[in-house]
Amino acid sequence: MKRLLLSTLFGIFGAIFLISFCFADLSGSLDEQHILLRIKPEGEVNVEAGGQPVKSAGVTKPVVTDIGQQRYEKYCHICHEGGLAGAPKFGDKSDWAPRISEGMDTLFEHALKGYKAMPPKGTCMDCSDEDLKKAIEYMISHSK
Ligand code: HEC
Known part of the structure; x- marks a missing residue:
């Protein structure tokens, strides 16, 4: 038991x-x-x-929800990533500092209408003004 x-x-x-x-x-x-x-x-x-x-x-895949980043990656990075034709390089503080000091209005005006080798709207023809501003802000915020 x-x-x-x-x-x-x-x-x-x-x-x-x-x-x-x-x-x-x-x-x-x-x-x-x-x-x-x-x-x-x-x-x-x-x-x-x-x-x-x-x-x-x-x-x-990562989801890009930032419209500025989307536009940058689709249109602007072609020139701005490596500084093609003298474009201020993404992330390069010394490239951007003098341009940032011009103020957002001037930067936007130049991006919209074109400026020297910078084509109007940075080739993004379907970008609204708002999209363009967001793309500039995206570049600037990563370059200062
Ligand atoms: C075909 C090449 C090219 C593309 C595409 C391009 N850029 Fe540029 N960008 C340039 C060049 C070159 C300059 C420098 C112009 C100069 O000062 O000589 C420039 C300058 C700029 C500047 C500074 C203007 C100033 O007042 O100093 C801004 C802002 C800018 N680009 C925004 C954009 C945005 C936003 C896009 C995308 C929507 C874009 N660019 C796409 C070539 C390009």
């Missing part, structure tokens, strides 16, 4: 032990997923959505 009780007890403890092992293993693999998510290459992670990747049509 004692033996039966003992082996039942052992059985129960054994089962509990095994079950807790399963749970430990499960949470371990969840942690691993989180770590993998955190060390994902930049660009694959949408920071605005709190670091969660956004799936669109099966592709993990």
Whole structure:
């Protein structure tokens, strides 16, 4: 009788032990997923959505919601990324400082109508005035 009780007890403890092992293993693999998510290459992670990747049509892509950034990346970066034809370079403080001091109105006027090698509207013909201002602001805010 004692033996039966003992082996039942052992059985129960054994089962509990095994079950807790399963749970430990499960949470371990969840942690691993989180770590993998955190060390994902930049660009694959949408920071605005709190670091969660956004799936669109099966592709993990960052979502650009800033209209200024959208316009910049589509139209302006062609010249302003590397300083083509003397364009003030994106992120270059010394390129932008004298231009920023002209004031936003002048910058906008030049961007809208064109200025020396800078084409009118920076080739973005479907940009509204507001879009153009946002694109300039985007460039400026990353260059001072
Ligand atoms: C084809 C090349 C090209 C593209 C595309 C282009 N730019 Fe430029 N941009 C230039 C050049 C070159 C200058 C410098 C002109 C100068 O001062 O000689 C310039 C200058 C500027 C300036 C400074 C003007 C000033 O008063 O000093 C602003 C602001 C500007 N661009 C905004 C934009 C925006 C916004 C876009 C996109 C919508 C854009 N550019 C697209 C070539 C380009």
